[in-house]
Amino acid sequence: MSAMKKIAGRRLALATAALLPLTLAAPATALADTQSPTLSHAATPPARMSTVGGALLGKPGTQANLGSGAPVLPKDLSARSWIVADAESGDVLAAHNPHWRLPPASTLKMLFADTVLPKFPRSEKHKVAPSDLAGMGAGSSLVGIKEGETYTVHDLWLGVFLRSGNDAVHVLSSMNHGVKQTVEDMQAHAEELQALDTHVVSPDGYDAGGQVSSAYDLTLFARSGLQKKDFREYCSTVRAKFPGETTKKHGRTTRGSFEIQNTNRLLAGDSDITPYQGIAGVKNGNTTNAGATFTGVAERGGRVLLVTVMNPEKKDHNKVYKEAARLLDWGFGAAGKVTPVGELVAPRGAQAGSQPSAPATAAAGGEQTSAKPVAASVRESGSGGVGVALAIAAGVLVLLAAGVFLVNRRWPLPDLVRRRTRP
Secondary structure, three states: HHHHHHHHHHHHHHHHHHHOOOOOOOOOOHHHHOOOOOOOOOOOHHHHHHHHOOHHHHHOOOEEEEOOOOOOOOOOOOEEEEEEEOOOOOEEEEOOOOOOOOOOOHHHHHHHHHHHHHHOOOOOOOEHHHHOOOOOOOOOOOOOOOOEEEEOOOOOOHHHHHOOOOOHHHHHHOOOOOOOHHHHHEEEEEHHHHOOEEOOOOOOOOOOOOOOHHHHHHHHHHHHOOOOHOOOOOOOOOOEEEEEEEEOOEEEEEEEEEEEEEOHHHHOOEEEEEEOOEEEEEEEEEEOOOOEEEEEEEEOOEEEEEEEEHHHHOOOHHHHHHHHHHHHHHHHHHOOOEEEOEEEOOOOOOOOOOOOOOOOOOOOOOOEOOOOOOEEEEEEEOOOOEEEEOOEEEOOOEEEOOOOEEEOOOOOOOOHHHHHOOO
């Protein structure tokens, strides 16, 4: 049997296993009343969880199948849930309670971005009305949007990704016919991606009754979003200039700006952590109920890995990033030496037997997908020194006979990540 047939057979078996316990894979909306997003809920995972992506992923505890020469998993990991996957093939290298439905915090903004980002061109301008900022939770993270000021869509997305600004999320939701409509759109998109552990209540990830996701689902959101050029640009931007407030003095109207920096510590660094070699995003979060959450993507030696870590029990400073870094290190060392324990499934729209999609241009952003990647480049802002790792070509979806897909094997992650030094 050829290697390709063996791979296709294994993927088909995993896909079949994922379809067996349909009740376990039901959307989380059905469990909204019983899934309280508070730390008072049981500190142990359910005995039965979804098996989307493979039967092993539905079992509690750590799942790994180490081969000869594979490094042992990092010891003393305290996260309630984590997953390490190959971003291109979708193979899950190892996981720990990956389908445990937990509060996601601002990592849910990846789903928000993947849903809403294609709807508006980045150059579109919007003047903020008071109603745009209504309904934000107390203590929300903010980028500093002001009523009556005009912002471009590009400005707003920088606020979402760099500062995790709930104010930017609410303005974009208002542009998308309101929070209610945006929540419905996000839920529909999650179900299209087969992220069936996710129940959306707020578009910004703010603590809300019944709002849950999982390490598995967050990884699906990241993988889907990273196929969009603009998503890759925003999530890999370290710092940028953000428009300030308009002032009038001596008959002259001026509007300054201020610098914002990405709160993803594996990207920007911190006092006790340096930027991770090869990091290129994606999103972090932290709320009282969710604890710290993080999804990251990194490239090393031509391999691209995704990691998601949810709610480390140890509350040391930057613990979520430190555990994520250790898992990425393990993943790069273990790649090719482990038997995958599952896979990141394809969206429902990926039909079995389909051919790779032809290059297409998005209506809003003018973004193209191409089977031939273009070299990444780095864009620096002359006024603000904005380091933007910009990938030119989006990953193309390659549909396989088994009904799953691969991102283009030469996925064009930003070249900057290979040589970035601490800012």
